[in-house]
Amino acid sequence: MSSVIVFGPTGGVASVAALTAREHGAKVFLAMRDTQKQIPGLSTELEQQGGFERIQADLANPDSVAAAVKASGAKRAFTYLAFGAPDHMRATFTAMKSAGIEFVVFLSSYTIAGDPKDVTPAELIAYLHAQAEIVLDEVFGDENYVALRPGGFATNLLRYKKGIAAGEVRIWAPDFQFDCITPGDMGRVGGTILVQGPKNGQKKVYLYGPRLIPQGDAIVTIGKLVGKDVKLTIIDEEEALEQSLAHGFPKPLAEYMIQTFASTSNEVTERAHYQVGVDNVELYTGKPSTKFEDWVEANKELFDA
Numbered sequence: 001m002s003s004v005i006v007f008g009p010t011g012g013v014a015s016v017a018a019l020t021a022r023e024h025g026a027k028v029f030l031a032m033r034d035t036q037k038q039i040p041g042l043s044t045e046l047e048q049q050g051g052f053e054r055i056q057a058d059l060a061n062p063d064s065v066a067a068a069v070k071a072s073g074a075k076r077a078f079t080y081l082a083f084g085a086p087d088h089m090r091a092t093f094t095a096m097k098s099a100g101i102e103f104v105v106f107l108s109s110y111t112i113a114g115d116p117k118d119v120t121p122a123e124l125i126a127y128l129h130a131q132a133e134i135v136l137d138e139v140f141g142d143e144n145y146v147a148l149r150p151g152g153f154a155t156n157l158l159r160y161k162k163g164i165a166a167g168e169v170r171i172w173a174p175d176f177q178f179d180c181i182t183p184g185d186m187g188r189v190g191g192t193i194l195v196q197g198p199k200n201g202q203k204k205v206y207l208y209g210p211r212l213i214p215q216g217d218a219i220v221t222i223g224k225l226v227g228k229d230v231k232l233t234i235i236d237e238e239e240a241l242e243q244s245l246a247h248g249f250p251k252p253l254a255e256y257m258i259q260t261f262a263s264t265s266n267e268v269t270e271r272a273h274y275q276v277g278v279d280n281v282e283l284y285t286g287k288p289s290t291k292f293e294d295w296v297e298a299n300k301e302l303f304d305a
């Protein structure tokens with residue numbers, strides 16, 4: 001049985017990637033900052049039956065990453081971007097490689113439309129993910145890692161759950177469209193690639209939900225499905241900034257997102273490889289990309305305020 005190590009398994013995508021890797025027959029090590037934390041979808045019983053093993057590691061601490069990899073004996077790793085790493089994770093990826101990792105699945109972003117080297121620092125979110133991909137190229141070589149490049153997450157809408165429960169959502173840029181890719185689809189693709197490698201020689205795997213939905217419409221839809229009549233109130237830039245800061249976003253990121261959401265360049269044609277990204281979900285999981293309404297229906301409890 002091959003061993004894999006999943007960094008950040010408490011996360012929405014990585015938790016599903018870990019479960020999927022197990023389903024594909026791998027022994028799975030769960031590398032966590034806090035080994036006592038609950039992992040979504042993994043009960044204590046399932047964890048024991050499945051032979052999962054928890055191990056301490058912080059992606060911001062390369063020595064802890066090397067120690068976890070060595071203790072696991074894993075040759076394959078799933079990882080998030082560690083935001084705030086001044087070296088764009090170079091020391092962390094170098095530590096992974098020296099400790100024995102030969103192949104990495106990295107959760108990147110669709111905001112990189114092509115070559116990571118073409119992304120400018122002004123494109124904040126794309127830039128941070130692109131720099132990490134460039135480091136992966138240099139440390140592992142482009143044959144030895146896969147960058148998942150998912151679209152806008154359905155889970156982004158959880159930010160509005162209090163407003164949905166209260167029947168009024170105060171929102172900036174309700175027309176901004178999300179494809180609403182689900183953590184389940186991303187995690188199942190990530191876990192499959194972690195164990196089996198990519199298909200068709202793909203190195204950058206775009207992943208999208210099946211339809212672009214204006215976020216205001218998505219909120220009203222959630223309301224309908226959870227039994228709430230939701231009114232949308234459009235707010236100004238100042239309140240949008242306050243709202244984002246209150247959700248814990250660093251100010252530069254909050255400002256960047258506010259500008260992006262206000263831009264009109266949000267059509268399907270602006271999503272890199274949109275249809276390929278929708279089809280990739282089925283290519284790797286055998287099931288079509290999950291419809292937003294189906295995801296809400298199956299996850300109503302997440303919207304309990």
Ligand SMILES: NC(=O)c1ccc[n+]([C@@H]2O[C@H](COP(=O)([O-])OP(=O)(O)OC[C@H]3O[C@@H](n4cnc5c(N)ncnc54)[C@H](OP(=O)(O)O)[C@@H]3O)[C@@H](O)[C@H]2O)c1
Nearest residue numbers: 008010011012013033058059060082108109150151152153
């Ligand atoms: N939101 C979007 O629309 C979007 C679009 C494209 C790409 N993305 C990418 O997807 C990511 C979010 O994925 P998600 O929803 O699955 O995330 P999530 O549920 O917020 O979980 C993030 C995970 O990362 C772990 N983590 C963070 N810093 C760490 C560190 N220094 N060392 C070890 N683990 C660390 C967290 O562990 P703890 O439990 O210890 O906190 C947690 O398990 C974004 O950060 C971005 O890179 C997002």
